[in-house]
Amino acid sequence: MAEIAPIVDAARSPYAARRPLPFSAVLLEGGFWSGRRLVNGLAALPHGHAELVATGVLRNFARSIAGERSGYEGKRYADSDLYKWIEAVSYELGRAGKRGGEIESALDGAVDLIEGAQESSGYLYTYYQVLREERDRWRHLDTDHELYCAGHLFQAALAHFRCTGERRLAGVARKLADELCRSVGPGKIEGLPGHPGIEMALVEMYRAFGDPSYLALARYFVDARGKGLCGGASYNQDHVPVRRAREIAGHAVMQLYLLCGAADVYLETGDSELLGALERLWDDLVLHKMSISGGVGARHELESFGEPYELPNDRIYNETCAQIAAVMWSWRMLLATGKARYADHLEWTLYNGVLSGVSLDGTAYFYPNPLRSRGSPRRSPWFDCACCPPNVMRTLASMHSYVATTSDGAVQLHLYDRARISAALPTGERLDVRLDTDYPWRGAVRIFVERVESAREIELSLRIPGWCRRAGIRVNGRDLPGPIGSGSYRSIRRAWKAGDQVLLDMEVAPVLYVAHPLVEPARSCGALARGPILYCIEQTDQVEGASVLASTLAPGEPIGEESDDSLLEGLVTLSVLGGGSPAPASESEPLYRQRGASDEPADGGVPFFTAARARGGGGGGRIPLRATPYFAWANRSPGPMAVWLPLEDR
């Protein structure tokens, strides 16, 4: 099969510190992510198509073709749901090749509709084609979603073109992009997309087709922000120019898609002020505005970021799309800088904050991803605003993109999974390796060098994750000398030859995380994790009488580990001793009481602001708690769930 370009094709971007491998150069098989991808391909993609049909998204294109002026179904950005699904299906076909199955017919049918709906001018946006007048086009960029949908079309078209070799959708995309560049920009219609996303897509179109007007428009969309073209509010990312921003703010997905676009602009232009802003904003994100799950965007209200440390557990928003956008951004930052922190964040967010957004069977979704639940949330097969499901689909179908990169004379491994990697270096060398591992459940990764084409030494860099306290590396059975620091890359420079073996052995042990003291809902609490996997406790796993919401954690006690095949192949559960449940705080106890007081209220009823009966058995017997990966929650019996548990320190 021909080489397929990477999804962020920075292979020739002048300011990329790391080069993405071709899409076709990494194969995940038999490991954690290939399992998730299998479910995604077999269950999620057909499910997604059925939902797109049922909710009328495809019919909107048919209406455009027929010239109908009413009957549009769904949200005004529904086109983008189809585009993301096409992107996902294309990635899937890029891995497996076309085989004439149902999903391919569905894809072809969708491409037919899109092609048919495009007008001769290149215009394409079914919501406007059906419901609005021609004079409205490009005139409401700040409130409508023409540009947002165009961006997703571009991404879908590039995925389709790159993965299937077919040019139809790419042709649609180019015609639309050209029409857009004719219509919008400095000296033409000046405006900004209310919902960013098109910026990175335009840069990707530039990478694919070389037209500098695409890059120029992307740059304009990045640089024109903060000048009131889009209402001036942080919600729409118009409160401050990107390069002057000091705080992650506004609608989470909008903010993060915009920063993806800004990072793409940097990769092509080397605008160092822009990179400085991006690094500063990224720090703000992970230092002040991220749940321990990697979830980002705290507020239900306006789907926005909150203030620093505003990270509730129960009411956190953490939209699945926001975590995906954060991964996309960190990937670009990694390409731009090569710094391990971006890969750390990307890995952690993928395993926890993104994966929590989809059921283990691939067909039910969370839009918000809370860290604590009284038991009511259930995953939904689809949403009225269906951005998240196809976003998960395209992410899982392209997971292998994030595994490795190259630079001059060097290969970097970022994620560990069972994989085959064929790395052609920018300097001409080639290094093919095979990875064997039970990661993330076990910390040993065996790297088999299968083929080398090089006249000189190649540097192989292994990421030592930030969560990893201890790691060792053996090359052909011998310990690699020198320090191995966590949160960094350990490089092995060597004249590799086929048959060489590297063993990276990371200590994967249960640990307790604590939060910054300004994170109020996590105060005095601990969260269990093991390797890159965050854990939670669900009611369904607990012994009779143990209440998840009233449980505490005894931090001095050892934490047990056990493999469990019933949830997911090879998944490791944790067992810890907790307390609190023999006499949990009752719901009839007062909300507030005076410290030290113990009298009954006189009127015998609600003990309002006075002291309640003394709590019986507080800090009493210990009970076992069973913890399972956070990403796997809400897949079995509904019931309370908690990530943060109060520590019995006192």
Next chain:
Amino acid sequence: MAEIAPIVDAARSPYAARRPLPFSAVLLEGGFWSGRRLVNGLAALPHGHAELVATGVLRNFARSIAGERSGYEGKRYADSDLYKWIEAVSYELGRAGKRGGEIESALDGAVDLIEGAQESSGYLYTYYQVLREERDRWRHLDTDHELYCAGHLFQAALAHFRCTGERRLAGVARKLADELCRSVGPGKIEGLPGHPGIEMALVEMYRAFGDPSYLALARYFVDARGKGLCGGASYNQDHVPVRRAREIAGHAVMQLYLLCGAADVYLETGDSELLGALERLWDDLVLHKMSISGGVGARHELESFGEPYELPNDRIYNETCAQIAAVMWSWRMLLATGKARYADHLEWTLYNGVLSGVSLDGTAYFYPNPLRSRGSPRRSPWFDCACCPPNVMRTLASMHSYVATTSDGAVQLHLYDRARISAALPTGERLDVRLDTDYPWRGAVRIFVERVESAREIELSLRIPGWCRRAGIRVNGRDLPGPIGSGSYRSIRRAWKAGDQVLLDMEVAPVLYVAHPLVEPARSCGALARGPILYCIEQTDQVEGASVLASTLAPGEPIGEESDDSLLEGLVTLSVLGGGSPAPASESEPLYRQRGASDEPADGGVPFFTAARARGGGGGGRIPLRATPYFAWANRSPGPMAVWLPLEDR
């Protein structure tokens, strides 16, 4: 001056356990609440009129008079802002009498406009009169605010009629009520107000004018809920019939106004199932859904109640109107049952959750009332949705209504302030007393019996607040024998005579409150209070280097008290020892770190998910903290504020 009926005139309601005193029977002077009322009358009411003029509320009535069909200004419920202001001004005049001042001219002008805008049919709702067709009237009860505005008109008209003796606005109200009863109800247009409020107003109209159709319609509006007439969602209080509800839910003000109406229906009908539901729901409110400030309605999203124990500090909504509605409900529950808990809640909420909604100078307001702030919130002179300011105005202008009640042969004192009370008992006796006290800053209340008309003993009941740990009572210098329980009434039955003196001496000492362990943001924290006053710490009061947001509290240390006249006459501030600030948690420290780990991250930048540098000086030196009443926050230099402080227990 003639006797003025109470604002909730349950004096003849067959199922009232307690009788409200006439509006004119209690005079507050020289104490805490008369100070607040003075500011309200002198500053807030003229300010409110200027805002009502500036925002076009009065012009909307002029447009209705002129038959204009465009140009309506403000929200569709703007009429109600004027009505609440009229209610407040009427109460103010009811106390002071008309004296021909500017505020009276403004009132008369407003009444002229309202009278002029009413159509001959009785219809009155300027939003519809200006912008909608006649066929729309009463046809969109669930989404528009005809009934909500009508309810506020009724309350305003009754206040105006009762306090000034003028009948003009009462005539408008009766005409509108009669038109409403002709149009809406079983067998007519069947529907429910999307925003409740009219229920209690209709009962009050029934009390004032005796027309049973008013009570019947109120009862219908209470009983028809939960049947889908209003969309079926909890937001609009249509998810369950009131009498079957088990949980406080939906839009907070809508929920609480509805329950006020249900309580009023109970007071007239004795529907015991309804009372049972009300008592159950009230318990749910104070046991599960109330901030320690008395603030209610946790969510910004839909201005609604959250789940049990969902009580964030920074992002709590706690709309000022919701606290006012809770006070209105507790007052009705107190009238219905005589139970001390309702007076406890009412007092606590007034001093803290309501009073926090208005600046000390009376002209700037909070819509949400958070318990923690990084320093950004500022009070606003008005809002686009201006429900809160005039709601505060009418509450402060009628504070004396909540001081005392009577029952057969008995007088109950609920709130303590400098006051003159003239209590005519339902059984014909009369007891006039004068209260002298520095409450809430001091716990001593002297009650001077000034006049008695009775042939037999009268029971005088003194509320011993739930917050009060120790209290003593002396009658004419002699200790009253027998127990004095907090959260109850202590009755003194006696053949009172003029010159008798009672001294109630409540211990008013600083205490620490702790929260139910399921209130996550208050976990391991304490909140300072003293008597009925909740305290907070503001940055402006702290010593150099002490950070409000990083401060902890040393619970074993004594708490100092000091009077401070600079903020509010006689206000008591607290001083405590805290810690944490010499080496506060820095904003560059990682959000999450492994417990016990201490390595630097290898790439020297953001220590993502790895261990940070060890915290220097944790739990180190003690620093003094100064606490001021929560209600008085955000009146000086803007800066961080916190109510809950982590306790240094460990």
